[in-house]
Amino acid sequence: MRYRLILTVFFMSFVPQFLYGTDYIKVFYVLMANSTLGDCIFIQLPNGDNAIIDGGNISSTANANLYLDDFLDEIIGVGGTINHMILTHPDQDHSNGIKMAMDRYAVQNFYCTGQDEIDEMNSDNATRIANEGCAVYRISTFTATTSKQPYECYLSGPDTNYGPGWDTKVRVRVLSAYDTALPNPRSMVIKLSLGESTFYFGGDAEGAQEDSIMTNTPGENPIDIFKAEHHGSDTNGSNKAAFLDWMSPKFAFIPTGGKTVVNGPPADAILERLMAGKCIIYRTDMDGTILVKADDNGNYDIVRMNAFEYLSTGGAYDYVIPPPKAFPSHVNAVFELGNAVSRTYILTPPALPSGLxxxxxxxxxxxxxxxxxxxxxxxxxxxxxxxxxxxxxxxxxxxxxxxxxxxxxxxxxxxxxxxxxxxxxxxxxxxxxxxxxxxxxxxxxxxxxxxxxxxxTLPPWRPLTITMLSGMVLNGDGDISLSWIAPSVSTENPTGYCSRYRVIYASYSFSAFDSPFTYEINYAAPEEFGID
CATH class of the missing domain: 2.60.40.10 (Immunoglobulins)
Incomplete structure (x- = not known):
């Protein structure tokens, strides 16, 4: 039996660190009307469905300063469909735009804490929800029928236990939604996750709700993207330091307004808490609508419509220049900032970095x-x-x-x-x-x-050619001794030597026949093994 031997050298390679996403989500923090306070978040899910959370403090589509209807017309089309609608609590700076959206678009599923939100939706039109014909999901009904707590409710993902589910790849867990008398503590708080990308939406939750979330859902932190509670105010302990430490957000988004703001959020103290945690801050009154594009690996692209330049002063109000926009083609004539709003952090963002x-x-x-x-x-x-x-x-x-x-x-x-x-x-x-x-x-x-x-990047080191390979039969048992000159790792590393090799071999036999001396050669399948 004879053997044909080939000796090769191993070299190591690194797997690329950047992982492409396989699913994507888009989250819009929507600018309201001129200097109008209010939350509105619009979400485009991987499966093509969408969701809206609150609608800001606007109520009439005839209002020339209204932006939400124009934004929705731009994104889903006139008379388009809203698959999932949440009203976090019944305050009008969250509900008025939701009423408008239900009147103007086709809503399939409506979610809220309890009856108070239903009453608010029907406050100026007693049959609004009935006329819409959408399915209604109250967290109070979930707790009554399942004997579970609100924070045990999942609206989407593999653990969905209430409602039709939003998207199998998107996990939506309710963190707080208590059917109390006061509006802000009723806020329906959710965490939304697509793989490693995580978002928090808290309405106007206050300090007591933040404490209960830390206690009842200890495994839900950290959360990368934080929609600040109550427009960035510190009312009744909102956005408390302990809660921000628990969440450890990378980004904070503050949906805020202008002259109509009574107590001028965002509060300086809240902004300073976020800064202390090295949390990057975006706010709609200076940035306009803000879009977050996320993959399922925890990577985010953030797009702001505006880069604030200065305040035009001297009149009844200060004016944000340039006026923030609700979407790229939006033309906004004016955005007024009232005296109640703190000017401490009405500051310009940095210039675009250059020369990279x-x-x-x-x-x-x-x-x-x-x-x-x-x-x-x-x-x-x-x-x-x-x-x-x-x-x-x-x-x-x-x-x-x-x-x-x-x-x-x-x-x-x-x-x-x-x-x-x-x-x-x-x-x-x-x-x-x-x-x-x-x-x-x-x-x-x-x-x-x-x-x-x-x-x-430069290619990996490739070892030099093996030289002087020879083999010697040691005995009749088929043992063979190999020897060779160990090659350098590469021409760039002439003093280093390879220490791992691969032997490839195949066995063959031959026999001679009568003149004119033809030969039959039989090869076995090649095999290989490593040498350290």
Whole structure:
């Protein structure tokens, strides 16, 4: 029996760190009417359905300053369908727009804490819900019929136990919804999750509800994206420090208004709590409608309609310049800011970062540099293996000041970068990467993005050729001794030697026949084994 031997050398490669999403969700924090206070969140689910949470303080589609109907017409079309509608509690700065939406669009499912929200919906039209013909799901009915607590209710996902479910890939858990007499503590609070991406929507929940959420749902933190309670106010303990510490949000979104605000939220103290936790802040009165595009791996692209520049003063009111927009094609004439609103943090976001370039590269790292501004809190690095970012959730919306739409990038650093140049490590070899920056002010306003810089990391080390391979039969049992010259790891590392090899072999036999000496050769299937 003879053997044919081939000796090869192993080399190691890294798996790319960036993971593309397989499912995407879009969450809009909608600008209301001119200087009008109110929550409204619109969600586009992976399966194509949608949901709306509250509708802000507007009630007439004839109001020239109304933005919500224009926004919904833009997104779902005139007379379109709203699959899931939540009224968190019966205050009019949450309910009026929901009434308008139910009158103007086709609503399939309506969710609330209990009868008080039903009464509010019918307060100016006793048959509004009946005429709509939508299914109604009260959390008070869930608790009465199941003997479970509100925080044991799941509206969507694999644990759905109430209602038709929103999307099998989206988990929606009720964290609080108590059928009490006071409106704010009634707020229906939910956590929405798509894989690793997590959102909190709390209506006007107060400190007591925040305490109960921490006690009753201890495994639901952290949550990446926080819709601030009660428009960012500190009323009755809303947005308390212990709750923010428990949640550890990366981003806070504050739906707020202007001249009609009585006590001027967001409160300075709440903004400062968020800053202390290094939580990035967005607010509708300066940013307009804000869109969050998320994949199922915990990556977020955030698109603001506006980048605030200054307040025009001297008249009865101060005017936000440029006036914030509700959607890209929206033309807004004016947005007034009243005297009740604190001016402490009515400040500009940073300029778009610029000059980003790759200055060096290796197999598993890249060095970046850019036009550095030392007055900022710092910068975040974003990267993707796809030019322009992962475009799976793109919808045509562009960040203020940018000429191109961006997809979803992965944020690299967990805290702002405070020096430059900066080395990004842990990358795959021989892989194309695309980088951008966001800039963060000391008051934690963010501006996305810089120009995109790209490079391809160096290929992996490939060992040199094995030389002087020889073999010797040791005995009749088929044992063979192999020897060779150990090659260097590579020409770039001539002093290092490979320590792992692979032997590939096949057995064969032959026999001679009579003249003119033809031969028959029989090969066995090739086999292989490793040598350390």
């Amino acid at each position: 370039a790759v200055t060096d590269r290796a197999r598993h790292e890249v060095t970046l540099d850019w036009t550095f501004d030392s007055s900022l809190e710092g910068y975040y690095v974003f990267y993707s293996t796809h030019q322009g970012g992962d475009d799976g959730a793109n919808n045509g919306w562009k960040n203020a000041g940018m000429s191109d739409e961006t997809g979803i990038y992965q944020r690299y650093n967990s805290t702002p970068i405070t020096n430059h140049p900066y080395v990004v490590t842990g990358l795959a070899s021989d892989m194309a990467y695309y980088f951008r920056l966001s800039a963060i002010t000391t008051y934690y306003y963010e501006r996305r993005y810089s120009n995109e810089a790209s490079t391809t």
